[in-house]
Amino acid sequence: MNQTNINANKQLPPKHERHKMFGSVPAGPRTKPVEKEQMVDLQNTKKDFLFDLDAVGITNVKHPIKINSSMKPEIQTTIGTFRFSSSIGKGSKGTNMSRFTEQLDQYHNEGFAIDLETLKRFTKELAARLKQKDAEVEVTYPWFFERKGPFSDLAGMNHADATMKVQYHEDTGYDVEVSLKGTITTLCPCSKEISEYSAHNQRGQVTMSVKLTDDFDENQTDWKAALLEASESNASARIHPVLKRPDEKAVTEQAYENPRFVEDIVRLVAADLYELPYVEKFYVSCQNEESIHLHDAIAEVTYDKTQE
Numbered sequence: 001m002n003q004t005n006i007n008a009n010k011q012l013p014p015k016h017e018r019h020k021m022f023g024s025v026p027a028g029p030r031t032k033p034v035e036k037e038q039m040v041d042l043q044n045t046k047k048d049f050l051f052d053l054d055a056v057g058i059t060n061v062k063h064p065i066k067i068n069s070s071m072k073p074e075i076q077t078t079i080g081t082f083r084f085s086s087s088i089g090k091g092s093k094g095t096n097m098s099r100f101t102e103q104l105d106q107y108h109n110e111g112f113a114i115d116l117e118t119l120k121r122f123t124k125e126l127a128a129r130l131k132q133k134d135a136e137v138e139v140t141y142p143w144f145f146e147r148k149g150p151f152s153d154l155a156g157m158n159h160a161d162a163t164m165k166v167q168y169h170e171d172t173g174y175d176v177e178v179s180l181k182g183t184i185t186t187l188c189p190c191s192k193e194i195s196e197y198s199a200h201n202q203r204g205q206v207t208m209s210v211k212l213t214d215d216f217d218e219n220q221t222d223w224k225a226a227l228l229e230a231s232e233s234n235a236s237a238r239i240h241p242v243l244k245r246p247d248e249k250a251v252t253e254q255a256y257e258n259p260r261f262v263e264d265i266v267r268l269v270a271a272d273l274y275e276l277p278y279v280e281k282f283y284v285s286c287q288n289e290e291s292i293h294l295h296d297a298i299a300e301v302t303y304d305k306t307q308e
């Protein structure tokens, strides 16, 4: 192996001297307690603080997580971005912020797998730990799934952003909402109709948020795969990581045969979600990055099956 010749002959002062050179000073006199029991617990001050708070907590907490998937790879380690909160009454100054990450680390050490059952348990336990009636946990993570070229069968990895939100309240129990943000291809029906050749197309971001029924069984149904299918099966074409020429021809022709406006996408995805028996309410949005404009096209729909 070749060794690189490094000419590092500079005589540097020791590290503690370097810190002094750059402004570090000796510690001053210490007057405040160092024992936890003797420290002021400001956040636990009890008096009238004027307003109840809907939510207090921490957000943008990044942590490695394990998830299961019905699509390959079936077990994944990915990075979750968490938001933890609970309400607090006007009689309390603040929450105990350290307890959120304390519980997260405890679950991590017990092999925290992010499924709905475990998140529900986590949220209820969090409420108890915070001595509150309610708690809310939301986690967003990139979910990976294998995708093969339609002709060559050559595989690669795609990803979509999955979100799970669990709310717990002592009096009303759990509320569970799941979301998926996936990517599709759309081809403009108007452009196809009016042009002698071709049609311009878009890369669309479809976001689906769904309130699941209480009897939803995650061991029977992978909600991530179901939402992905609702968005991709209604697109002009799916997105692929690997495409050989015969694949590219197939995807291009499929898009031309299935033109879609942004409005068409949200209505067709809404129809699929409407048909899923474990979906109680849903929100669908699509944002299309236009290839002939600098702006994006958007459409949204919400629907509550319990309000029919």
Ligand SMILES: Nc1nc2c(ncn2[C@@H]2O[C@H](COP(=O)(O)OP(=O)(O)OP(=O)(O)O)[C@@H](O)[C@H]2O)c(=O)[nH]1
Binding pocket: 041, 043, 094, 095, 096, 097, 098, 099
């Ligand atoms: N409530 C609150 N705490 C904050 C905030 N920003 C930082 N913190 C800090 O979070 C730190 C740890 O909070 P706690 O969980 O209350 O710590 P603790 O009282 O030692 O923990 P427990 O033993 O669980 O009661 C405190 O030192 C707070 O200063 C804030 O905006 N609100």
